[in-house]
Amino acid sequence: xxxxxxxxxxxxxxxEELINHIGQTVQIHGIVYKIREMSGFAFVLLRTKRAxxxxxxxxxxxxxxxxxxxxxxxxIIRGEVVRDERSRTGTEIRIISFEALSCxxxxxxxxxNNREVNASIETLLDFRPITLRNIKERAIFKVQEGICAGFRxxxxxxxxxEIHTPKIVFSGAEGGANIFRLDYFGRExxxxxxxxxxxxxxxxxxxxxYEIAPVFRAEKHDTSRHLNEYTSVDLEMGFIKDFTDLMRxxxxxxxxxxxxxxxxxxxxxxxxxxxxPTADEIPAVSFVExxxxxxxxxxxxxxxxxxxxxxxxKLLSEIIKKQTGSDxxxxxxxxxxxxxxxxxxxxxxxxxxxxxxxxxxGMEITTGGQRIHDYNVQVAKMRRLGMDVDKFSSYxxxxxxxxxxxxxxxxxxxxxxxxxLGLQNVRYAAMFPRDINRLEP
Amino acid sequence: xxxxxxxxxxxxxxxEELINHIGQTVQIHGIVYKIREMSGFAFVLLRTKRAxxxxxxxxxxxxxxxxxxxxxxxxIIRGEVVRDERSRTGTEIRIISFEALSCxxxxxxxxxNNREVNASIETLLDFRPITLRNIKERAIFKVQEGICAGFRxxxxxxxxxEIHTPKIVFSGAEGGANIFRLDYFGRExxxxxxxxxxxxxxxxxxxxxYEIAPVFRAEKHDTSRHLNEYTSVDLEMGFIKDFTDLMRxxxxxxxxxxxxxxxxxxxxxxxxxxxxPTADEIPAVSFVExxxxxxxxxxxxxxxxxxxxxxxxKLLSEIIKKQTGSDxxxxxxxxxxxxxxxxxxxxxxxxxxxxxxxxxxGMEITTGGQRIHDYNVQVAKMRRLGMDVDKFSSYxxxxxxxxxxxxxxxxxxxxxxxxxLGLQNVRYAAMFPRDINRLEP
Numbered sequence: 001x002x003x004x005x006x007x008x009x010x011x012x013x014x015x016e017e018l019i020n021h022i023g024q025t026v027q028i029h030g031i032v033y034k035i036r037e038m039s040g041f042a043f044v045l046l047r048t049k050r051a052x053x054x055x056x057x058x059x060x061x062x063x064x065x066x067x068x069x070x071x072x073x074x075x076i077i078r079g080e081v082v083r084d085e086r087s088r089t090g091t092e093i094r095i096i097s098f099e100a101l102s103c104x105x106x107x108x109x110x111x112x113n114n115r116e117v118n119a120s121i122e123t124l125l126d127f128r129p130i131t132l133r134n135i136k137e138r139a140i141f142k143v144q145e146g147i148c149a150g151f152r153x154x155x156x157x158x159x160x161x162e163i164h165t166p167k168i169v170f171s172g173a174e175g176g177a178n179i180f181r182l183d184y185f186g187r188e189x190x191x192x193x194x195x196x197x198x199x200x201x202x203x204x205x206x207x208x209x210y211e212i213a214p215v216f217r218a219e220k221h222d223t224s225r226h227l228n229e230y231t232s233v234d235l236e237m238g239f240i241k242d243f244t245d246l247m248r249x250x251x252x253x254x255x256x257x258x259x260x261x262x263x264x265x266x267x268x269x270x271x272x273x274x275x276x277p278t279a280d281e282i283p284a285v286s287f288v289e290x291x292x293x294x295x296x297x298x299x300x301x302x303x304x305x306x307x308x309x310x311x312x313x314k315l316l317s318e319i320i321k322k323q324t325g326s327d328x329x330x331x332x333x334x335x336x337x338x339x340x341x342x343x344x345x346x347x348x349x350x351x352x353x354x355x356x357x358x359x360x361x362g363m364e365i366t367t368g369g370q371r372i373h374d375y376n377v378q379v380a381k382m383r384r385l386g387m388d389v390d391k392f393s394s395y396x397x398x399x400x401x402x403x404x405x406x407x408x409x410x411x412x413x414x415x416x417x418x419x420x421l422g423l424q425n426v427r428y429a430a431m432f433p434r435d436i437n438r439l440e441p
Numbered sequence: 442x443x444x445x446x447x448x449x450x451x452x453x454x455x456x457e458e459l460i461n462h463i464g465q466t467v468q469i470h471g472i473v474y475k476i477r478e479m480s481g482f483a484f485v486l487l488r489t490k491r492a493x494x495x496x497x498x499x500x501x502x503x504x505x506x507x508x509x510x511x512x513x514x515x516x517i518i519r520g521e522v523v524r525d526e527r528s529r530t531g532t533e534i535r536i537i538s539f540e541a542l543s544c545x546x547x548x549x550x551x552x553x554n555n556r557e558v559n560a561s562i563e564t565l566l567d568f569r570p571i572t573l574r575n576i577k578e579r580a581i582f583k584v585q586e587g588i589c590a591g592f593r594x595x596x597x598x599x600x601x602x603e604i605h606t607p608k609i610v611f612s613g614a615e616g617g618a619n620i621f622r623l624d625y626f627g628r629e630x631x632x633x634x635x636x637x638x639x640x641x642x643x644x645x646x647x648x649x650x651y652e653i654a655p656v657f658r659a660e661k662h663d664t665s666r667h668l669n670e671y672t673s674v675d676l677e678m679g680f681i682k683d684f685t686d687l688m689r690x691x692x693x694x695x696x697x698x699x700x701x702x703x704x705x706x707x708x709x710x711x712x713x714x715x716x717x718p719t720a721d722e723i724p725a726v727s728f729v730e731x732x733x734x735x736x737x738x739x740x741x742x743x744x745x746x747x748x749x750x751x752x753x754x755k756l757l758s759e760i761i762k763k764q765t766g767s768d769x770x771x772x773x774x775x776x777x778x779x780x781x782x783x784x785x786x787x788x789x790x791x792x793x794x795x796x797x798x799x800x801x802x803g804m805e806i807t808t809g810g811q812r813i814h815d816y817n818v819q820v821a822k823m824r825r826l827g828m829d830v831d832k833f834s835s836y837x838x839x840x841x842x843x844x845x846x847x848x849x850x851x852x853x854x855x856x857x858x859x860x861x862l863g864l865q866n867v868r869y870a871a872m873f874p875r876d877i878n879r880l881e882p
Contacts (some may be wrong), residue, residue: 001764002725003770004685006465006693012680029680031645031843047650049600074680074814074845092587101680104843105816125614129642129838138646145603152593159455159490162586164672164854166873167608167655168621168632168882180609182623182632184669185661190631191609191623198873201570201882204472205579207490214608222627228625231605238514239453239470239542244445252447284443323442330445364663373515375546394882397570402472402545404515413605432639434628440611441642441835 012076015051018091021081028053028093029076029101032069033135034113042066044095045113046077050142050267052135055079062095067441071113074102081391090265112137123424128441129430139268141431144417146265148212150257151233158249160235163205165198167191167214171391178219182412191216194410196342199236200371201398203406210235212413222436224425225310225363227414229434238410243344243354243370246407247284247330250358250366254279254328257297274421277327277361283320284356287334290316314362332356341385343376344370344407354407361419453517456492459532463523466537469494470517473510474576475554483507485536486554487518491583491708493576496520496534503536512554515543529708533768553578560879562866569882570871582710582872585858587706589653591698592674596766599690601676602647606639608655612832621659632657635851637783640677641812642839644847651676653854663877665866666751666804668855670875677849678775684785684795684811688725691799691807695720695769715862718802724761725797727774731757747779755803773797782826783819785811785848795848802860809850816840 013026030046030053041058055077057066069075076112079093110119110127112134117124124131132138152162168184169192180191195211202209215232258276261269269276285293291302294315308316308331332355336345339353346352350397355369371402372378378399382389389396417429432441454467471487471494482499482578495596496518498507510516518536550570551560553575558565565572573579593603609625610633621632636652643650656673681687699717702710710717726734732743735756749772761770773796775788780794787793796810813819819840830837858870868874873882 002771003722004688004692005722006689006696006720006724008686008689008693027557029845030648031845072843074843094837102814102843102845105841108842127838129645129835130842132643132646141604142602142647144605148603156590161490161583162589163582164585164655165876166670166882168657168670175519180623180625182621184880185659187880189880202573202872204570205573206583207471214605216609218626229607229609247445248447248449251445252449255447279447281444281446284445288505289442321749355654368631373543394570397568397882400546401549401571402513402543404472404516404543405469406685431604434607434609435871439609439625439628439630441638441838 015053015089017050018053018081018089018093021237022083022091023081025080025096026093027076027078029074031133032071032073032075033133034121035065035066035069035071044069044077046075046093047133047135051089053089053093054084054087054091055095057095063097070097070103072104072108073100075100095363121427125433125438126441132431134301136271140417140421140429141316142268143261143265143272143274143421144413144429145161146261146268147257147413147417147420148233149299150260151210151212151253153260154253154256155208155210155235158208158252159238160208160210161202163199163202163206163209163211164213165192165195165202165211168425169197171197171395178217180216180218188391193217194232195234196340197314197395199234199397199408200342200403200406203236204398204401204403204407207238207404208236221438223310224427225415227426227430227433227435230415230426230430231413233411233413233416234408236406238404240370240405243332243356243368243407246370246409247282247356247358250368250409250411251279251282254282263375272421276420279328281326282328282329282330282358283324283326284332285316285320287331287335288333290329290331293319306335308364310363313359313364317359317362327358327361330356331359339369340385341382344372345381351427358409358411360416363415363419365415365419366409366411368407370405370407373399373403373405456489456494456530459494459522459530459534463524463532464522466519466521467518467534468517469534470515470542472574473512473514473516476507476512478507485510485518487516487534488574488576492530494534495525495528495532496528496536498536504538509541510539511544513545513549516541549726551684556744562868566868566874566879567882571724573872577712580712581726581858581862581864581870583709584702584706584713584715584862585854585870587702587709588698588854588858589674590705590862592651592653592694592699594701595694595697596649596651596676599649599693601649601651601678602643604636604640604643604647604650604652605654606633606636606643606652608657610638612638612836619658619660621657628815634658634757635673636675637781638833638836638848640675641783641844641847642836644677644679644849645839645842645844648713648845648861649677661877664751666856666869668871668874668876671856671867671871672854674852674857675849676846679845679847681846682847684773684797684809684848687809687811687850688723688797689801691809691850691852692720692845695723713862717861720769722767723769723799724765724767724772725759725771725773726761728772728776729774731770732773734760747776749805751804754800754805757798758803768802770800771797772800780810782823782828783812785813786822799850799852804860806856806858806860807850807852809848811846811848814840814846845875 358366
């Protein structure tokens with residue numbers, strides 16, 4: 001019988017620790033990113049977990065010919081650490097020797113080790129397993145990790161419990177045709193379009209809950225804004241005074257997360273030239289007010305009083321940015337007929353709802369609102385809409401046996417990441433995007 | 442135009458802060474959990490986000506008749522905080538007045554406010570939206586949140602990057618019949634049985650990655666160990682020396698997470714009478730050795746030299762517990778024919794693999810191992826197994842263009858939670874379990 005101890009004694013130094021090893025000979029592992037021959041020596045850039053480490057090959061100290069080192073080899077490099085103010089790590093390594101742990105079978109079909117991957121979005125995505133190795137490409141997803149970590153940290157501090165709800169469901173939350181169907185042991189089941197029902201149910205359990213998980217929409221759009229599977233940041237909270245509590249919570253969460261990113265992901269943000277907005281306060285306009293502002297500023301005729309088109313979201317953002325300096329704008333006062341059945345109608349005018357969208361740099365990233373918590377009110381509204389109430393009995397159990405006033409919101413992680421980093425297509429912010437044409441890799 | 446500020450000025454006190462308000466009149470919100478009439482006064486237990494708050498109704502200080510308060514009402518209670526050493530919060534509240542925010546439409550069909558929900562597992566799950574409100578039931582999922590938080594904290598500190606990989610996939614990782622199929626805009630697609638391919642691909646990007654996300658298995662088992670959708674904790678790491686590095690990492694992660702739980706979830710662990718094991722070191726036995734130990738200890742004949750049955754996992758755990766005191770045991774030396782195609786075969790004997798299982802209190806909770814990183818070795822093995830290599834070309838791209846030696850593991854969150862808390866059926870550790878018969882709620 002062996003005994004496994006939780007000790008991981010590696011003789012290898014991390015890139016971030018090199019600065020503490022000046023003058024010493026160390027071992028470091030990574031993947032050879034780029035070899036650049038100069039006169040009399042060569043730069044060997046080693047890609048590690050998070051950094052690029054600048055190594056030098058030279059006849060003066062290297063004990064092997066440069067030709068033995070190849071790009072995309074996985075190696076352990078042995079060398080002396082010297083100070084170099086110009087490199088990101090503040091150091092460089094004079095390579096003495098190396099050990100190859102793994103060699104590529106072929107040369108890369110796409111150049112990934114320049115500043116950018118210079119390829120069409122199709123090629124970028126077709127070769128995703130390797131184009132993600134470009135340090136700017138991967139930085140997008142390191143920042144995305146940070147966004148989730150920031151949200152989780154904020155939500156934990158604010159009394160939200162993380163939940164895991166099923167993605168195979170018996171009924172679509174939002175209804176409609178945009179739903180993936182599957183055979184579940186002979187019964188028809190669906191892929192969850194959102195954790196809506198479950199997060200409302202869980203308000204009755206934990207008062208405040210959140211989930212960061214995949215959702216699925218069978219929308220036939222092929223645009224730069226749509227994915228058929230995306231990561232949804234969902235939160236739901238009980239005992240709200242009104243729906244502006246939700247907007248306040250989101251504002252606070254965004255401000256917190258931006259600070260979190262600046263503290264923990266500064267290198268990636270710099271590499272991506274990301275401009276982190278402020279979100280100490282966010283302007284809010286009603287839908288009708290917004291339409292009027294766009295009409296006034298751009299002399300556009302208002303034709304649709306119920307929806308924005310993508311162009312209008314952009315124009316509204318521009319106006320708000322000019323007027324207030326904010327990269328964000330809440331829109332409220334949506335019509336009841338345009339919102340899902342669980343949305344609370346406004347007391348003042350039941351044709352409108354206590355709901356909102358959040359637009360960030362020209363694109364809607366959040367939909368939220370207060371939900372109906374009273375069983376009889378909810379059932380009456382469903383009947384008015386011609387819905388089969390019995391089909392929703394397990395969802396409505398939460399209401400029937402008592403649910404506090406509550407509401408919540410969903411934020412699309414990929415859209416948010418794309419807007420934050422100035423990416424023109426939401427696919428750039430998905431590791432392995434799923435769209436109407438793309439199911440692979 | 443309104444301005445939304447990220448300030449949430451609630452006049453309500455949190456249960457955890459009551460101790461700082463002794464002698465003061467406060468407002469607190471929650472759901473009335475239980476009303477217990479005594480002679481001359483009544484206990485009113487208020488269920489808040491995480492605690493039960495003991496309130497007292499009495500003619501001496503309450504300004505309304507007790508009959509106005511009902512169980513399962515959402516309320517704001519106004520009252521004076523007094524010290525009470527016997528209550529969990531160290532305080533109780535003398536109710537002066539209350540405001541009802543929401544009233545249930547009907548009385549509960551199941552009693553949820555006793556120490557346990559005294560119902561069959563079928564009833565417990567049929568009424569999940571309300572049975573989860575029982576404070577012991579919900580404590581299971583608060584601990585489950587803590588398990589994830591502990592894992593994430595550990596993995597973050599150890600250089601793992603969190604990833605989000607697609608759940609709608611073009612090819613099943615493990616293959617076989619146990620896969621859910623769906624129509625994806627006219628093409629056949631599958632629900633991911635694991636993030637296996639993607640996490641291996643991402644080793645080439647970030648070296649160390651993890652994901653905590655749903656996975657889907659269309660297994661027709663109806664046992665206390667199986668779910669058809671579960672939450673998988675997956676990690677994958679590059680530059681391992683051999684597969685024992687993975688076992689060491691898991692050992693360290695478990696020890697860290699147990700400390701994390703004891704620090705942050707002590708109340709729930711006490712309520713559930715959870716015995717948190719130690720995982721400073723974990724014994725490891727080979728599969729054949731394990732079979733022999735079981736045979737010797739229980740005089741059982743060994744009939745199957747390739748698999749454990751559930752009973753054998755239990756017996757092995759008992760033996761190891763007796764011999765070493767450990768609640769965990771790693772099993773190594775599984776046959777190549779029993780492991781997936783990407784598993785690295787052992788150098789010493791290619792009929793065996795560099796892989797392992799982890800058994801925790803009688804149940805397998807983890808499968809892991811070193812993967813093949815060399816493109817030609819992987820392709821040769823796939824051909825030997827009669828697989829269509831072309832179908833896996835996007836996965837194999839990672840290998841073709843260079844992937845370090847690596848391996849990883851998956852841990853079933855619900856199984857782990859159930860073992861940790863001594864729950865006899867994995868369904869007790871899933872908020873809304875999916876099994877062959879259950880698709881709702």
